[in-house]
Amino acid sequence: MKGNVIVGQSGGPTSAINSSLAGVYRTAIDRGAKKVYGMRHGIQGLLEEKYIDLSEHIRNELDEELLKRTPAAYLGSCRYKLPEIHENPEIFEKIFGILDKLEIECFIYIGGNDSMDTIKKLSDYAIVKGYTTKFIGVPKTIDNDLALTDHTPGYGSAAKYIGTSTKEIIRDSNALEYGKGLVTVIEIMGRNAGWLTGAAALSKGEDCEGPDLIYLPELAFDVEKFVEKVRGLLEKKQSVVVAVSEGIRLADGRYVCELTDGVDYVDAFGHKQLSGTANYLACRIANELGCKARGIELSTLQRAASHLVSRIDIIEAYQVGGAAVKAADEGDTGEMVILERISDDPYQCTTSLRNVHKVSNVEKVVPRKWINEDGDYVTEEFLNYVKPLIQGDVPPIMVDGIPRHLYHNDKW
Amino acid sequence: MKGNVIVGQSGGPTSAINSSLAGVYRTAIDRGAKKVYGMRHGIQGLLEEKYIDLSEHIRNELDEELLKRTPAAYLGSCRYKLPEIHENPEIFEKIFGILDKLEIECFIYIGGNDSMDTIKKLSDYAIVKGYTTKFIGVPKTIDNDLALTDHTPGYGSAAKYIGTSTKEIIRDSNALEYGKGLVTVIEIMGRNAGWLTGAAALSKGEDCEGPDLIYLPELAFDVEKFVEKVRGLLEKKQSVVVAVSEGIRLADGRYVCELTDGVDYVDAFGHKQLSGTANYLACRIANELGCKARGIELSTLQRAASHLVSRIDIIEAYQVGGAAVKAADEGDTGEMVILERISDDPYQCTTSLRNVHKVSNVEKVVPRKWINEDGDYVTEEFLNYVKPLIQGDVPPIMVDGIPRHLYHNDKW
Numbered sequence: 151m152k153g154n155v156i157v158g159q160s161g162g163p164t165s166a167i168n169s170s171l172a173g174v175y176r177t178a179i180d181r182g183a184k185k186v187y188g189m190r191h192g193i194q195g196l197l198e199e200k201y202i203d204l205s206e207h208i209r210n211e212l213d214e215e216l217l218k219r220t221p222a223a224y225l226g227s228c229r230y231k232l233p234e235i236h237e238n239p240e241i242f243e244k245i246f247g248i249l250d251k252l253e254i255e256c257f258i259y260i261g262g263n264d265s266m267d268t269i270k271k272l273s274d275y276a277i278v279k280g281y282t283t284k285f286i287g288v289p290k291t292i293d294n295d296l297a298l299t300d301h302t303p304g305y306g307s308a309a310k311y312i313g314t315s316t317k318e319i320i321r322d323s324n325a326l327e328y329g330k331g332l333v334t335v336i337e338i339m340g341r342n343a344g345w346l347t348g349a350a351a352l353s354k355g356e357d358c359e360g361p362d363l364i365y366l367p368e369l370a371f372d373v374e375k376f377v378e379k380v381r382g383l384l385e386k387k388q389s390v391v392v393a394v395s396e397g398i399r400l401a402d403g404r405y406v407c408e409l410t411d412g413v414d415y416v417d418a419f420g421h422k423q424l425s426g427t428a429n430y431l432a433c434r435i436a437n438e439l440g441c442k443a444r445g446i447e448l449s450t451l452q453r454a455a456s457h458l459v460s461r462i463d464i465i466e467a468y469q470v471g472g473a474a475v476k477a478a479d480e481g482d483t484g485e486m487v488i489l490e491r492i493s494d495d496p497y498q499c500t501t502s503l504r505n506v507h508k509v510s511n512v513e514k515v516v517p518r519k520w521i522n523e524d525g526d527y528v529t530e531e532f533l534n535y536v537k538p539l540i541q542g543d544v545p546p547i548m549v550d551g552i553p554r555h556l557y558h559n560d561k562w
Numbered sequence: 563m564k565g566n567v568i569v570g571q572s573g574g575p576t577s578a579i580n581s582s583l584a585g586v587y588r589t590a591i592d593r594g595a596k597k598v599y600g601m602r603h604g605i606q607g608l609l610e611e612k613y614i615d616l617s618e619h620i621r622n623e624l625d626e627e628l629l630k631r632t633p634a635a636y637l638g639s640c641r642y643k644l645p646e647i648h649e650n651p652e653i654f655e656k657i658f659g660i661l662d663k664l665e666i667e668c669f670i671y672i673g674g675n676d677s678m679d680t681i682k683k684l685s686d687y688a689i690v691k692g693y694t695t696k697f698i699g700v701p702k703t704i705d706n707d708l709a710l711t712d713h714t715p716g717y718g719s720a721a722k723y724i725g726t727s728t729k730e731i732i733r734d735s736n737a738l739e740y741g742k743g744l745v746t747v748i749e750i751m752g753r754n755a756g757w758l759t760g761a762a763a764l765s766k767g768e769d770c771e772g773p774d775l776i777y778l779p780e781l782a783f784d785v786e787k788f789v790e791k792v793r794g795l796l797e798k799k800q801s802v803v804v805a806v807s808e809g810i811r812l813a814d815g816r817y818v819c820e821l822t823d824g825v826d827y828v829d830a831f832g833h834k835q836l837s838g839t840a841n842y843l844a845c846r847i848a849n850e851l852g853c854k855a856r857g858i859e860l861s862t863l864q865r866a867a868s869h870l871v872s873r874i875d876i877i878e879a880y881q882v883g884g885a886a887v888k889a890a891d892e893g894d895t896g897e898m899v900i901l902e903r904i905s906d907d908p909y910q911c912t913t914s915l916r917n918v919h920k921v922s923n924v925e926k927v928v929p930r931k932w933i934n935e936d937g938d939y940v941t942e943e944f945l946n947y948v949k950p951l952i953q954g955d956v957p958p959i960m961v962d963g964i965p966r967h968l969y970h971n972d973k974w
Contacts, residue, residue, distance in 0.1 A: 222734040318868060543957075
């Protein structure tokens with residue numbers, strides 16, 4: 151490599167996204183990049199010429215290890231969507247002006263569906279206009295909803311956290327009540343895809359009965375049927391634990407959380423911000439069945455809990471970062487690195503490339519056959535798919551009792 | 563010891579309460595107890611003669627290690643309050659009848675304020691009626707609100723979890739936004755005492771700025787003043803993170819969460835079940851300041867996250883369990899084991915006994931001088947007190963990617 155590399159992070163943070171950043175940095179340095187720049191807050195910061203020289207921040211091997219253990223986008227993230235090229239060519243000219251000035255040979259963007267759209271537009275524009283910069287996407291999303299790749303870095307760690315937390319909540323729920331029924335509804339992220347919610351079933355094993363019911367957003371949710379299921383379970387056991395996706399919807403398309411009086415937010419991509427599904431269902435249960443009920447949102451910690459990550463996930467996140475730089479350095483552009491599973495047991499996985507035009511804005515959902523007939527649990531096939539992704543640990547580097555991160559000075 | 567030991571767990575579960583159970587079991591066996599019984603769901607189960615022989619469940623050293631790493635009351639908990647002796651002497655006769663039948667020499671009860679009330683009444687009754695059974699209380703509560711003891715087992719692990727999670731949420735919040743302000747309100751347990759909420763400050767260090775504001779329930783909360791503080795902070799930084807206790811109240815005594823339309827529950831002790839403080843404040847901020855805002859409840863995981871515990875806490879929990887059996891075996895009764903701090907640095911702590919009449923139903927709150935003048939942060943003294951309690955780790959025993967617990971078969 152003769153020129154420089156620039157890397158950005160976009161979309162929702164994860165526990166593994168900085169391991170990809172570490173992989174990009176290490177491979178770029180090893181392949182001879184003169185400079186490795188990091189965009190501050192993705193393409194949005196780049197447009198304001200906000201970037202850093204990563205070697206000033208990743209100063210040694212310990213920094214690299216800390217970076218892999220630091221949750222959320224180290225460089226800062228954004229939710230900035232590039233316009234269509236014909237709508238606003240000036241913005242593209244501006245970006246390429248900045249890239250030219252920085253002598254950027256490889257542009258790496260770590261993100262989800264929306265980020266791959268950025269890679270697509272920039273690589274298309276470069277080809278049309280004759281720019282030689284190569285653009286490669288690195289997949290990242292806890293939601294695991296990116297098409298073409300077997301799974302996305304970030305998902306395994308989130309799944310491990312969800313399985314572990316669900317198990318701890320089941321313990322807590324079992325311990326609590328005696329004589330009265332208690333229903334616990336756990337709300338898990340995932341707007342349209344149930345990959346994360348299904349991971350609640352990872353809590354099931356020789357030492358734990360797992361949640362009683364799991365509802366994914368792939369299937370219409372029937373509140374009455376749900377209440378009756380819980381009523382039946384309460385006749386047999388004192389503690390009932392249910393995992394629901396934040397995105398479950400009624401047959402008429404309304405989100406369950408829309409049945410509450412809560413305030414709705416809409417983000418920059420027009421995605422409705424969901425909250426309140428678990429609390430709504432807990433209230434319904436308490437009112438209709440006369441038992442105690444509580445809602446628990448796993449919330450942001452699902453994607454930020456770097457103190458409990460999957461080693462497989464952190465390693466694969468690092469690998470896809472490195473593979474992206476290698477691909478760009480070898481002349482590929484407009485591609486996303488994917489993970490290709492070779493086998494479940496023993497688990498084997500490798501990286502490959504897919505044209506980004508085939509990736510962007512297609513959401514991969516849980517196949518119907520991986521959900522049971524009643525639509526209230528995941529199957530063994532689902533678990534066989536997920537289990538390899540949560541194996542192994544990356545213990546935090548503890549300083550004074552708290553995990554140490556790579557310092558993120560927001561005044562860059 | 564010639565007779566048998568019975569042990570129960572009561573009140574809200576913690577990550578350390580089973581380490582106390584392990585300590586009771588080990589010391590009882592080592593001191594020659596013939597049988598060590600466990601009450602199912604505390605005194606409430608005992609009244610129905612529901613108990614188990616613990617040696618059938620803790621079968622070897624590995625089981626003991628798993629028990630220390632299992633969150634929530636292994637034996638099941640209860641919130642059952644014994645009546646005054648004169649109100650219902652029959653219930654006391656019944657309990658002592660069962661204890662006699664089981665040849666109980668030592669009765670150990672692990673719990674908080676309400677549990678020490680049980681120890682008090684039973685030991686009083688035994689003395690008055692001439693029963694020889696000894697009754698000793700073992701402190702347990704994440705809230706750290708028990709008087710006389712320097713701190714309570716369970717608190718250190720919860721504080722470590724809160725400090726770690728707050729740090730991860732701060733990372734997530736910093737990464738997310740660019741150009742717009744984002745306010746994150748973290749809701750932390752603690753009805754009347756701010757020990758847990760103050761632990762959010764543990765996130766502060768060389769690599770993290772910590773939360774911007776911390777509000778404890780010890781001081782009256784002023785919503786207007788809070789909104790203005792946040793407004794001022796948003797002029798200087800993009801991400802503002804606030805930690806609030808679930809129990810913060812206005813000067814007129816109303817809980818902040820009562821300002822919402824949420825449903826309120828009251829538990830068996832008449833304690834109001836709180837929820838919604840963070841969401842309410844986030845909505846107020848979003849409406850009044852026009853920025854994005856979100857509420858995050860750390861919820862049940864604060865007390866159940868045995869995957870991230872303090873080694874000091876787990877060891878001390880084990881020690882107080884053992885010390886309780888030793889005290890009873892040596893003839894003490896009507897006492898609670900306490901932790902006595904000898905020094906902060908190097909941290910040294912020992913166990914001692916206090917008459918349970920002096921303990922029960924007195925809540926220990928954070929001293930005013932450990933809260934800053936503005937009432938929106940904790941002081942260095944607070945941190946010097948807490949920091950020793952979160953040191954060291956007890957790594958979970960991972961099986962197939964998920965922490966293993968000691969199996970809890972609710973059909974006992």
